Amino acid sequence: KKRILIFASGRGSNAEAIHEATIDGRVNGTVVGVICDHADAQVLKRAERWGVPSTVLELKSFENKSAFNDAILEAAKSYQPDLICLAGYMRICGENLIHAFPNRIINIHPALLPSFRGLHAQRQAVEAGVKVSGCTVHFVGTGLDDGPIITQVAVPVYDDDTEATLADRILQQEHPAYVRVVTAFCADQLHIEGHHVSGMHSRPEK
Ligand code: GAR
Secondary structure, eight states, X not given: OEEEEEEESSOOHHHHHHHHHHHTTSSSEEEEEEEESOTTOHHHHHHHHHTOOEEEOOGGGSSSHHHHHXXXXXXXXXXXXXXXXXXXXXXXXXXXXXXXXXXXXXXXXXXXXXXXXXXXXXXXXXXXTOSEEEEEEEEOOSSTTOSOEEEEEEEEOOTTOOXXXXXXXXXXXXXXXXHHHHHHHHTTOOEEETTEEESOOOOOOO
């Protein structure tokens, strides 16, 4: 079984979907830990309920970003992960982490990259007036929300959508999309060549 480490900052619904899929056997892996950058995040309550250890590292407790990034790397290594899943982790990973786990860090972003990188992707989509948005699961590169795309799922954007209604519609696709990717990764089905990832097909859930 692959050792899956989750990085999250808040609610943790994607983390929950991944954990559930390891419990019911869809994913050939185990969630071995959660690293979280906010002591009051809901994801920590979930980890407790799962009986999975967590590590809280808050930027404010460190001298500077580089000391924080060093601590994150040490914590990550201590879990000996085969896969790191960023699940609502609202920070850019340090290059030290990315270099330590090449092609082993995956992120989910609530937009069709390369559109609407960064924060408030769903709001950016509503404001831009696009008629289609969605979610992207990708390997993490050193830039903001870039790196080889693994799968994308599109959803319609309606005239009366708000940031919240669009975020809900996208989130419903995020959970199964992320689980499909983690399933494929843990079955060694994903292959990366340059910027191209093969081994997945984007199929919207019924
Ligand atoms: C999700 O919509 C995820 O795609 C987004 O934050 C939300 C976390 O929800 N991530 C980003 O915007 C990363 N740039 P969750 O904590 O319930 O999984």
